[in-house]
Amino acid sequence: MKAEIFNFNKWIKETNPSKIKSKFDKILKKSGFKILSFCEHHFEPHGYTALWLLAESHFAIHTFPEEKKAYIELSSCNRKLYEKFIGLLNE
Template sequence: MQANIWNISGWIETTEPETLKKQFDRILKECGFGILGFQEHHFQPHGYSALWLLSESHFGIHTFPEESTCYYELSSCVERQFKKFLHIMDIKETPRTFRSSPALSFSKSYQSL
């Protein structure tokens, strides 16, 4: 079996934290992702980041209020939920797929830590 990760990232025009949190939480659940955890941070004087830990990988957002935009990124090891996310978000661009092929290993100096 080969491990695969499907990944998509992009920009949306919403920067309001509560709207982003509610909408993406709803979308992730509707796609069938298992939400294991959620973490958020409100930056001063403005800005917002949030991360959903999914049983299938992770989803994160970071706002840039000074530019009225928000960056999002989804990584998933389950193609079905990932494709549903693309459909709900009406994303037409081609996602990236990462496949396991020779995996890196820690150098010997890090293995002893």
């Protein structure tokens, strides 16, 4: 078996923690990723970071409300799930 990691990152305009968490939790599940754990932190006075530990690697979000954007990144060793995630994100 060949070791491969597929990486995707993108800046998005949404910075609301509850909207982001809900949206990406749904996309990860619909893509078929197995979520092992979830961790989040709300920064003061603003800002949010969330991390999904996946059986296939991880997904993270970092918001920058002062700049009205957030950074998302997915690393996966499963090309099929990775490609499905990107397809769902672009719908």
